Amino acid sequence: MVRGSVKHLPQTTEIALDGEIHVVTLKWSDRRKTIQISINQEQQIIVHAPSQIKIAEIEDLLKKRTAWLLKNLQKVAESSVKRFVPQWVDGEKHFYLGEQYPLKLEYGDRLYFDLENSVFRVCILEFGDRHQIQFLMRRWYQRQAKTLFRERLDYWTEKTKPILELEQKNIPLRIRAMKTRWGSCSSLGRINLNLQLIQMPMSCLDYVIVHELCHFREMNHSKRFWSLVTQCMSDWQERRASLKQTAMATWLQ
Structure with missing residues (x-):
């Protein structure tokens, strides 16, 4: 993959979790050195990544963190609604x-x-x-x-x-x-x-x-x-x- 400026890098990718396709928002930075995965209150998966990282590496990391993603998506869901x-x-x-x-x-x-x-x-x-x-x-x-x-x-x-x-x-x-x-x-x-x-x-x-x-x-x-x-x-x-x-x-x- 040829790297371009940050604004020309992919803005999203997808991951299958528990049979559902989740859109992952990608935020690139030339200054960042590590990948950070977070989930906001809207239950959106966000990845902050160095601009030199290949998209395939991010997707591999997301697959490895499947259990963590499912667990924390559930936590966010439970904290935002009454049961x-x-x-x-x-x-x-x-x-x-x-x-x-x-x-x-x-x-x-x-x-x-x-x-x-x-x-x-x-x-x-x-x-x-x-x-x-x-x-x-x-x-x-x-x-x-x-x-x-x-x-x-x-x-x-x-x-x-x-x-x-x-x-x-x-x-x-x-x-x-x-x-x-x-x-x-x-x-x-x-x-x-x-x-x-x-x-x-x-x-x-x-x-x-x-x-x-x-x-x-x-x-x-x-x-x-x-x-x-x-x-x-x-x-x-x-x-x-x-x-x-x-x-x-x-x-x-």
């Missing part, structure tokens, strides 16, 4: 799209779960079977997310088209439980969204979607990237702040 550990008892409140609804437990010969009249009504076979309640609620969340996330992704893909000029339609979407990220996108054109967003206000879900769509134009968190986010969603900072303050259910991870 909720359900007891699965009658009357306990759970989130759906930013609102809380109480559980109404019933027992019978069929499994049932739905949101009816602002109440999570659940019917299980055996008294006190918490695993069954959890299974039914998780499956319900997944069904709601499959429809809603697709609708919102299609909506924002079309709405941001004049700004992002994305030619791709029906962007592939994957919904999964992620421990450290609300969303991600791959160089193959797919967007991944955290299932837990189904518990968050719609404004937070929309922010994550716009954030990931902007990454298709800028695979980093540069000034150019945040400028695109601002053009697409002027109040993104308020939405992001709300996302950080919303309770997260660890059982969905």
Whole structure:
């Protein structure tokens, strides 16, 4: 690799962690002699490196530090959100799209779960079977997310088209439980969204979607990237702040 001035060196690279592609921001310096890896409060991986270091050396070091990266991404995630550990008892409140609804437990010969009249009504076979309640609620969340996330992704893909000029339609979407990220996108054109967003206000879900769509134009968190986010969603900072303050259910991870 031929070395050029700092501004002409790569600004990002990628690393796969726990099945997810993470964009790594690279900050070069002619004066620096060692490589420093850090994770900020936005759960962004940042590498400060000497300008004479080859990109392959940085990527090798990141792979060797996989365990450290996963551990500290989790720490940052846990420090920035409230945690909720359900007891699965009658009357306990759970989130759906930013609102809380109480559980109404019933027992019978069929499994049932739905949101009816602002109440999570659940019917299980055996008294006190918490695993069954959890299974039914998780499956319900997944069904709601499959429809809603697709609708919102299609909506924002079309709405941001004049700004992002994305030619791709029906962007592939994957919904999964992620421990450290609300969303991600791959160089193959797919967007991944955290299932837990189904518990968050719609404004937070929309922010994550716009954030990931902007990454298709800028695979980093540069000034150019945040400028695109601002053009697409002027109040993104308020939405992001709300996302950080919303309770997260660890059982969905």
